Amino acid sequence: MYSTLPLDEIRIEELEVFAHHGVFPEETENGQNFYVNATLYVDVSKAGQADDLSKTVNYGEVCHFITAWMQENTFQLLESVCEKLSGELLCNYPMVTGVDLEIRKPHAPIGLPFGCVSVKVHRQWHEVYLSVGSNMGDKEAYIRNAVSELDKHPLMRVEKVSTLTTTKPYGGVEQDDFVNGAIKIKTVLAPEQLLDELHIIEAAADRKRELRWGPRTLDLDIVFYDKLVYESDRLIIPHVDMANREFVLKPMAEIAPNFRHPILHKTVAELLQTLQS
Numbered sequence: 001m002y003s004t005l006p007l008d009e010i011r012i013e014e015l016e017v018f019a020h021h022g023v024f025p026e027e028t029e030n031g032q033n034f035y036v037n038a039t040l041y042v043d044v045s046k047a048g049q050a051d052d053l054s055k056t057v058n059y060g061e062v063c064h065f066i067t068a069w070m071q072e073n074t075f076q077l078l079e080s081v082c083e084k085l086s087g088e089l090l091c092n093y094p095m096v097t098g099v100d101l102e103i104r105k106p107h108a109p110i111g112l113p114f115g116c117v118s119v120k121v122h123r124q125w126h127e128v129y130l131s132v133g134s135n136m137g138d139k140e141a142y143i144r145n146a147v148s149e150l151d152k153h154p155l156m157r158v159e160k161v162s163t164l165t166t167t168k169p170y171g172g173v174e175q176d177d178f179v180n181g182a183i184k185i186k187t188v189l190a191p192e193q194l195l196d197e198l199h200i201i202e203a204a205a206d207r208k209r210e211l212r213w214g215p216r217t218l219d220l221d222i223v224f225y226d227k228l229v230y231e232s233d234r235l236i237i238p239h240v241d242m243a244n245r246e247f248v249l250k251p252m253a254e255i256a257p258n259f260r261h262p263i264l265h266k267t268v269a270e271l272l273q274t275l276q277s
Contacts, residue, residue: 010040010059012066019070021081024109028074032107034081035116036066040089041098041124057095065092078103078119086123087155090188098124123188125157129224129256130183130198131239131248133167136217139179140164142205146218149201150185156197160184162251176215182223182251191225195235198222223248227262238262243271 015036020028040057047056069088075081086101102120110117130150134142143164151158162182169178187194198220205218223239230237238261242248249272252259257269264271 008042008044010042010044010057010062012036012038012040012059012063015063015066017067017070020074021070021076021078022109023076027109032105034070035104035106036070037100037102037104037120038062038066038089039100040093040096042095043097057093062089062093065089078105078117082119082121083123086121087188090123090125091154098122125186125188126226127224128185128187128194128222128226129252129259130185131180131219131221131223131242131245131252132183133178133180133219133247134217135169135176135178136215142218143179143181145205146201146220147183149204150183153187153197155188157186158183159186160255162254165247165251167247178247180247180251182248182255184255191222191228191230191235191237192232194222194225221248223252224259224261227260229262244275246272246275249275 015038017034017036018031019034020031021034022028022032040059040062042057044056047053066085066089069085070081073081073084075084081103082101085103086099089099089101090096100120100122102118104116104118106116108114108117132143132146134140136142147158147161150156160183164179164181167178167180169176189197202216202218202220221239222235222237223242225237228237239248242252243261243264249268252268253272258267260267261271266274
């Protein structure tokens with residue numbers, strides 16, 4: 001997977017936190033010690049040059065944040081602690097572009113001799129480009145609401161929105177003209193998780209999936225996700241037909257003309273020029 005993480009790291013090792021996480025009642029009632037290892041990916045060059053704490057992440061503050069969060073919340077699984085806490089760290093510390101987080105549990109109720117059990121995850125912000133369209137009702141309002149819902153999501157940030165343009169329908173189905181655009185977001189969500197969230201936003205706009213290429217109140221498609229090449233039964237990235245769709249390429253070229261297709265190895269601007277020639 002394509003990564004834009006800087007090489008710089010701030011590391012927190014063996015932070016001891018007494019908290020109440022576990023499957024068994026005695027764990028959530030009595031509590032136990034957990035140990036946290038965290039690697040925060042942060043560009044520290046400006047702070048290093050200026051000797052200025054405001055230009056980096058205060059690791060003491062992060063330690064207190066981790067401690068308070070783990071003590072204020074209770075989960076059965078270490079997996080849940082890691083998943084939720086990594087997202088909280090990324091969302092609360094904007095300079096952190098990625099995090100490696102390990103939660104160690106040396107007193108787990110296993111009933112056998114062991115050193116420690118732990119769960120470790122890597123989470124980071126991903127750069128994603130979406131195509132958006134509507135050809136029913138108040139088309140621009142549907143799109144504006146979708147952008148608002150994306151930006152309100154705790155694990156997403158809307159960074160750019162293209163100009164909205166009116167385009168003819170694609171796919172041979174007779175219907176009203178579309179309003180189309182492109183959106184750049186940053187998200188912590190994995191591709192399939194993001195797809196689920198997009199479907200929730202579409203459903204809230206009363207999107208019906210009754211006819212392929214048919215009319216819809218709202219259409220949100222993942223065009224690019226970092227430089228990822230991905231295929232499942234539900235999702236193909238990059239979008240399989242985007243190179244043949246001017247209504248996708250034109251707004252994309254407005255906000256990301258130099259983004260290079262990871263398979264075709266052409267920029268969005270080059271793909272648009274090829275399609276229009």
